[in-house]
Amino acid sequence: MSQDKTRRFTQLDVFTGRALYGNPLAVVHDAEGLSDERMAAFARWTNLSETTFLLPPTDPQADYRVRIFTPTGELPFAGHPTLGSCHAWLQAGGQARGDHVVQQCEVGLVRVRRQAEGDVQRLAFAAPPRRRTGPLPDDLLARITAALGLPRDAIRHHEWCDNGPGWAGVMLGSAGQVLALQCDYAALGDLKLGVVGPHAAGHDAQFELRAFIGDGDYEDPVTGSLNAAVAQWLIGAGLAPARYVAAQGTAMGRAGRVFLEHDGSDVWVGGEVAGCIEGQVRL
Incomplete structure (x- = not known):
């Protein structure tokens, strides 16, 4: 055989x-x-x-x-x-x-x-190019805020971050808010959601990320595809510097570090x- x-x-x-x-x-x-x-x-x-x-x-x-x-x-x-x-x-x-x-x-x-x-x-x-970009629709934002237990004004920015897996991305005001989240996967449905927030000065990472997988009801510890698309979004929108470090997995007892860099043509992850x-x- x-x-x-x-x-x-x-x-x-x-x-x-x-x-x-x-x-x-x-x-x-x-x-x-x-x-x-x-x-x-x-x-x-x-x-x-x-x-x-x-x-x-x-x-x-x-x-x-x-x-x-x-x-x-x-x-x-x-x-x-x-x-x-x-x-x-x-x-x-x-x-x-x-x-x-x-x-x-x-x-x-x-x-x-x-x-x-x-x-x-x-x-x-x-990072490969995103297959879908632009702001998230209002009905999807309503589902996201319900799943995360957040008021609508807690989401500072949002964007499609789909480079294959289908990520949607939202940005909160701080890393602390990101780390405090508890996701209602039933409310999230089949969405793959990335949430990002900035750390205060002095942290070894500039941003904290979390990745919630609605069609599997789990949180991914450290996610390269999400970080790739989020970096393309944040750097392109002027929300992040051309080079930064993202932390992920903190809420799960991990210590993932992702190094993002835009070299003028590509985002490297x-x-x-x-x-x-x-x-x-x-x-």
Whole structure:
């Protein structure tokens, strides 16, 4: 049976230099021959927010191809799976053909660069363009305020942040307000919602983010796709500097840090990756 073979397996923690404080990711290497159904079944079994499968590229410009699954379906793009998959591919001996690693996923080609800051090594991906932009409609804002238990005037700014997963974004007046939120997922419905607020001066991060997944009834610890789209929105609107750090996962006992930078043409989304588990899986 072609699917019944031993494959390399890696489990990582993304957007942290310390294992157990970021967002976990499962990576299956050498995933050729696995059916969509088998990939989906394994992603349900790991029960992580995302599980990825590394494949040979079908685009000649790409270094590798990745497919990204949640326990409920496949995503065209996601941020922490991009950095984690790239880290796993490099650790397994992958060699980029150019200055950047080029990842092929359902949203297209995504460039990933390696960064060094002192002894700290980070990966960063170039944020893909948003599929939907502009202000959120009034009926959706009413659903969001009901789900978060907020008055309408607590939302200072709002914007579609959809770069594949379908994010909607709202900005509150402070990081403290963001951290105090309790989400009513039933009221949120099937919406994927990002909430951002600024930290006071002196904090190591300029913004705090939280990501509420209405169609899964859970909070994502550290979310690369959301941070990518929020950075495009905030920097483009003059609500954030061209370079900043975002904290995420604080309310869940994590310590995720996402490094955002606009270089004049692209927004780069960076972070550290910590290894947790290496072994083999039979699929």
